[in-house]
Every structure is written in structure tokens, then in C-alpha cells.
Amino acid sequence: GIQVEQSPPDLILQEGANSTLRCNFSDSVNNLQWFHQNPWGQLINLFYIPSGTKQNGRLSATTVATERYSLLYISSSQTTDSGVYFCAVDNYGQNFVFGPGTRLSVLP
């Protein structure tokens, strides 16, 4: 099945800093989503982005499908950005595969 890797596994930032999270996947995909899981366990949809670039406020994402990776950019980070960021993909197999996540801690 499709493999998903995320890097870095852990990231500590000072409030106001910028960061880039990466998701690599092993096969072509028709669905790629980025999620934020907050400290209370709630999964929040950030982007649906199987290809191209999207922006939403301080967050943006780019997926280069031909090279099988996606990047999530967080600018001017805030303490509320803390949590785990997951990338998940599907390749027509009806099996949405999650990566292991990047744990982000933003310090005040």
C-alpha cells in the first residue's frame, strides 16, 4: 500500500517564527489533506490539496503531485498553532492513509 512520511517528527518554535512541514508519499494520489489535531484531540481540516497551492490566512500548502510531496507553511506562528499536524492521502484505493504526524510546540 501507499506509504506516507512526514518531517520533522517534532518541531519547537518561538512565537512569531515561520515553519515548513513536509509530507512525502510513495504513489500517485487523488486526495491529499492536511489536518491539525489540537491538544484536545479534535481533528481540524486545514487543506484539501491533491495538487497546486492554497492559502488560508497564515497557513498555506503546496502539493507537487508529480514529485510526490506536499508542504505546509505556517507563518508568524502562535501558541494556538501547537498540536500535531497530519498529512493523509488516498490513491483511489478507498483507504485514506495517515502519516505519523509532526508535533509542533509554539512557545510564548
Added chain:
Amino acid sequence: NAGVTQTPKFRVLKTGQSMTLLCAQDMNHEYMYWYRQDPGMGLRLIHYSVGEGTTAKGEVPDGYNVSRLKKQNFLLGLESAAPSQTSVYFCASSYSAFGEGQDSYEQYFGPGTRLTVT
């Protein structure tokens, strides 16, 4: 529009007991999914449904059964709970995995059910 809801939010079971988790969605989505999330890990697919009356196995189906009698509801059952099933369970739905238009593949998640089996 409540999106995806799950009942209950928390549950503690003893080994061997049974229970059913309910997922409901009000977005008229065709596809529904059940996942489990173990500590420090991503979500893994248990079972899914591509429409009313249909179900299929995901990555980790053993010990679970599901039913989709109504389009808006997807039930996850544990017939004989085991400590290894202690986890957080998430339900999700999407319009269609093979629908028209890019956004039809997007999955929407419920708030989760925290289950402890002692």
C-alpha cells in the same frame, strides 16, 4: 448543519462487554468511514461504506463490525471488547471517493469517541 457527530464521547467497558458507536452526518455524503487512533500515532481505517447498505474492510477490521442501514448513519460495533481496543475512534464522511469535481474527495471528521477497555 451539525456536520459529523459521534455518540458517545467517552465510554469505559470491561473486557468481554459489547457496545455500539454511532456516527451521524447531515451533509448527504455517500461515503462514511471509521478510524482508530492509538497514542502517538496517526489514524488507521477500520471499516468504510460507499453507500447505504454497503460496508467494506479497511486496514484494521478485526474485532469490529459495522452497519449502514441509513445513508446518514454508520454504526461501529464491538461484540467482545478487548484491552487492545482501547483507543480514540473517529468517524468521517465524504461526498464520494470517485465523484465529480475535486472537492468531492474531501473527508470531514467527527469529534471522536474515547474508549477504554479494562
